[in-house]
Amino acid sequence: MQNNIVKSYLPRHLNKLRWLVLASIFAMLVLLPFLHLYQTYVAAHAYDLLFPHEKMIYDSMEWLTSPFVSDAEHELDAIKGTTWSGNLFGLQVSDPLAVLSQISASISVYWPFLLTALIPLVVTLVLGRVFCGWICPATFIYELNDTLAGWLRRAGVPLGDREFDKRTKYLVLAAGLLLSMLLGSIMTAAIYPPAIIGRELYYAIAQGGFGVGAVFFILTILFDLLVARRGFCRYVCPGGALYSLLGRYRLLRIQRVVSACNDCKKCNVTCEFGLDPLHDGFGQECNNCTACIAVCPTDALEFKLALKDGPYQGPGHLGHDYRREQQIKSES
Structure with a gap:
């Protein structure tokens, strides 16, 4: 049971991790120009000639980088671009x-x-x-x-x-x-x-x-x-x-677990790329963002290793359409 909880909990929260990664990368892109300016100021050896806002950049970057580098002029070249x-x-x-x-x-x-x-x-x-x-x-x-x-x-x-x-x-x-x-x-x-x-x-x-x-x-x-x-x-x-x-x-794909799907359509609504997870329509446009996994109330979407997307599996087994089909079959 514990394994099932971990299996359903981790994928659901991958979207939060993704947002953390995106925010971190954006913050790094903001930081890099400041580091470049700081390197330039250090190489010039003219702190007293800097304008007040330049001294603020110098002091801030020195405080930020000093625990990690001893030679800012050269060692900060480790992260560029x-x-x-x-x-x-x-x-x-x-x-x-x-x-x-x-x-x-x-x-x-x-x-x-x-x-x-x-x-x-x-x-x-x-x-x-x-x-x-x-x-x-x-x-x-x-x-x-x-x-x-x-x-x-x-x-x-x-x-x-x-x-x-x-x-x-x-x-x-x-x-x-x-x-x-x-x-x-x-x-x-x-x-x-x-x-x-x-x-x-x-x-x-x-x-x-x-x-x-x-x-x-x-x-x-x-x-x-x-x-x-x-x-x-x-x-x-x-x-x-x-x-x-x-x-x-790709080898890693999001696929629908039809036995757990209730056809709520939340996956389709949340997909910003207009894909159709409800009908197993992922395709090459899918960027594995996990937004559909995060919003699914029944954990009916998960990652699987596969060489291609599977065909449409029919209505979700927890949905009204599937139950209606089963009832018609049982009555006939």
């Missing part, structure tokens, strides 16, 4: 879209850079589209935006909920790579929210202003709010397109 591409204690990791875009722009393969995408590729093939659901800093903001949309709807504010062809994002990905090839510049980074957020946070903190990317990102938020729920991720994002293609072959 963003979710687009970065260095984590000597481990070079890059978004597969960054590598694919670089190959397209240069029309050549730089093998050391290609290898930096190996870990994300393997993780995606095993765990699925988890970058989108668990790591992407834009997801943190988009889900807060979706929560705001829910409040506005309850207040009677009309919001957009249109649906488009999900294949559109694959055209965006192809067009971005083609333009990168023709122009010799990485064009996908201009419309890829994780890259935009990392860039704009650096501009705002280290250089005192935002770039045009901030305007584009605000437009994606308004698109999600006024036109289509999570519309940018579902229909436009080039990274979402690439991870969806890779996620099609």
Whole structure:
């Protein structure tokens, strides 16, 4: 019995862990530009010449990092970059879209850079589209935006909920790579929210202003709010397109336990990507965010290792439709 309690308790609370991970990554992206400024101040050896707000940054970062590093000028290089591409204690990791875009722009393969995408590729093939659901800093903001949309709807504010062809994002990905090839510049980074957020946070903190990317990102938020729920991720994002293609072959999948399902539809309502867990409709768009698992009142959704999604299993055995079917069978 204890094993059953643990088995049902842990998956239900994975969504809280996911939010903690998302918040931590976003906080790290905010912290990194401050660490870069602190390194610059330390290297300049001119504390007395700093402006008051610069001294505040220096003192704060010194207090934060002194327990971990003794030579801030060099040792803080252990953590650099963003979710687009970065260095984590000597481990070079890059978004597969960054590598694919670089190959397209240069029309050549730089093998050391290609290898930096190996870990994300393997993780995606095993765990699925988890970058989108668990790591992407834009997801943190988009889900807060979706929560705001829910409040506005309850207040009677009309919001957009249109649906488009999900294949559109694959055209965006192809067009971005083609333009990168023709122009010799990485064009996908201009419309890829994780890259935009990392860039704009650096501009705002280290250089005192935002770039045009901030305007584009605000437009994606308004698109999600006024036109289509999570519309940018579902229909436009080039990274979402690439991870969806890779996620099609994932090993870890959410599947419905039909014997425990009561057909309440809460899983479908909570899914921001418009998937259909109630009818076993997950597919390659699923990012294993566990929101459907968290909201299920009967623990009818769980992770399983499988090479592909199973077919529709019929109505849930705890629901009215199944009971009606069984009653008709017993009477006939």
